[in-house]
Amino acid sequence: MYKWPYGDWASAGIDAWALGLEASSVIGLRVAKMAGGGVGAAEEAQLMLSEKMQAAFELQTALVTGRLGDNPLTGTQKVLKHYRRKVKANRKRLG
Template sequence: MGNPWMRLGLNAWALGLESSAVIGLRTLKIAAGGAEAEAETRRMVSEKIDSVLALQMLALTGGLGATPHRAATRTVAHYRRKVRANRRRLGA
């Protein structure tokens, strides 16, 4: 695919799709209740905080790149890695 903005758009779309799967898997786990549900809820919140703080630090230090496209691409890649790891973990 030659158009980098199109590639970014497709990666953002994939992030949305993968996120929906994780939301569904987490909902099932949390709905079951118990200690595992509580642990998953805590993990979910702490992961989100850790992830946004890491991304913010990259943005503040120039780690996301100097162009809007590079920053957006790296941001989407950052979140896709996190979501993919959760999908694997929750789907097991």
């Protein structure tokens, strides 16, 4: 996570922006793979859906067990970190 000199919320904003860029590259890689069709495309679509459901379940569990912290900033930072790990793994796998 980037430490922006203007405050923690600004840093979280930069992290959200970076996540958006990284996610865009994964979307592009996935679209290219799916455009090719075949078994690989179907498997990628299935994996994409299952990963999204798993990530949401993990965050819901973290929320109800208090692992996202006790304030909005901490929760935001942890959610961004969670999704950035997932996106990074997908970019590495697809690239």
